[in-house]
Amino acid sequence: MDYPEFLNVSELKKLASRRAPDQVEMEAILDKALKLKGLNTEEAAALLAVRDEKQIRLIMDAAEKAKETIYGKRMVIFAPLYSGNHCSNNCLYCGFRKDNKDIARRKLNQDEITQQTRMLLKEGHKRLLLLSGESGHYPLAYLKESLKTIYSVNEEGASIRRVNVEIAPLSVDQFKELKECSIGTYICFQETYDPDLYRKYHISGPKSNYENRLFVMHRAMEAGIDDVGIGALFGLGDHRFEVLAMMRHAEELERLYGCGPHTVSVPRIEPAPGSELTENVPFPVDDDAFRTIIAVIRLSLPYTGIILSTRESAELRQELFRYGVSQVSAGSKTSIGGYTEKEAENQQFALGDHRSMEEVLADMVGMGFIPSFCTGCYRKGRVGQDFMDLAKPGLIKHYCLPNGIVSFAEYLMDFAGEETRQKGFALINKLTEEESDSVVQGNIRSSLEKITAGERDIYL
Missing domain, CATH: 3.20.20.70 (Aldolase class I)
Known part of the structure; x- marks a missing residue:
């Protein structure tokens, strides 16, 4: 079978069989990764070869920071x-x-x-x-x-x-x-x-x-x-x-x-x-x-x-x-x-x-995550290259966090049991207080007021 030129299967198979990196190479790759510009296939292949538990932990820690x-x-x-x-x-x-x-x-x-x-x-x-x-x-x-x-x-x-x-x-x-x-x-x-x-x-x-x-x-x-x-x-x-x-x-x-x-x-x-x-x-x-x-x-x-x-x-x-x-x-x-x-x-x-959906969401809240039902980017046209143009300089968070919080507040008001509702709003209040951008914080507060007043489907 002819291999698609862009895929270059034989080259990738060779890369996939490479040895694990030494500590110097590992640190260099992870330092680059934390600049959030991505990795090339050679660097990714090195990380994928790792089986040592301590090195796996370093990769996981870097991924957590990036996420x-x-x-x-x-x-x-x-x-x-x-x-x-x-x-x-x-x-x-x-x-x-x-x-x-x-x-x-x-x-x-x-x-x-x-x-x-x-x-x-x-x-x-x-x-x-x-x-x-x-x-x-x-x-x-x-x-x-x-x-x-x-x-x-x-x-x-x-x-x-x-x-x-x-x-x-x-x-x-x-x-x-x-x-x-x-x-x-x-x-x-x-x-x-x-x-x-x-x-x-x-x-x-x-x-x-x-x-x-x-x-x-x-x-x-x-x-x-x-x-x-x-x-x-x-x-x-x-x-x-x-x-x-x-x-x-x-x-x-x-x-x-x-x-x-x-x-x-x-x-x-x-x-x-x-x-x-x-x-x-x-x-x-x-x-x-x-x-x-x-x-x-x-x-x-x-x-x-x-x-x-x-x-x-x-x-x-x-x-x-x-x-x-x-x-x-x-x-x-x-x-x-x-x-x-x-x-x-x-x-x-x-x-x-x-688990039921509410059980999944309640466990998420316990870990400090906001379950998001947001669809704002699709409906505002922030898709494809437009989405990436906002994501790469870090601007998409100005939409994702407020829209995620507000969509979750809507869920809590309309569907959640009392225990989930209380824990969910406690997390929402905590994350809103921690928001360092005053404009973003203001958008969250005003949108939450509208949700509490009965408005629905609010997004930036």
């Missing part, structure tokens, strides 16, 4: 909504794969999508990720109708304010249609960037075309989609190679379109019904390696959001909040109709974090 500087104390919250699980692909790691006869196939109609959305609104969600299997059952017309349905649902004055989408690759013209539906971020995982392994795991179906999937973000951005999200499924290949390949992917998008990916997702393989591969992971990623992955991505792509799903345990998720993760799902269901039905016979993969 705190850029993102402060806010953590974006969302929920996935699976609209169906029919699939034309045979991906050996996925419970939705075509040849899995042990799973019940289902496609939600628009009334069912309305019911799922209502249930999520009752929990307090404002941001959703719409997903489906990759199949002719889910043509673009169905997806556009589903987006329209989700945005139209009103539950006692509450509505979904932003829907990101994770669907099969589209053509440039199809992406132009999708853009008109007011989507947030378009997300699509390469799964593995290793072309040979990709062919091994994707044995049939449209997804077996490696290059069609690799260049999907090029088509999306050419069509005017401002924010895109990339990712790899860790466990399919050497995790060091996958991280370096994602970095090259990000560099190529920025070179061509002036902006790299808005988010990077870091799922690990979890058991999936009907998938033997998930019971014997080809390239296992232990917790120390996973910690390093997240920390190195944070240091290498400092202004790119890192998404962590409920595949991971509650304990590990809480730890990783500090070291690079900036967006998390909460109260998630990966089954079709899972938010209104108790049975989960058709889930895509097993969950590691089974």
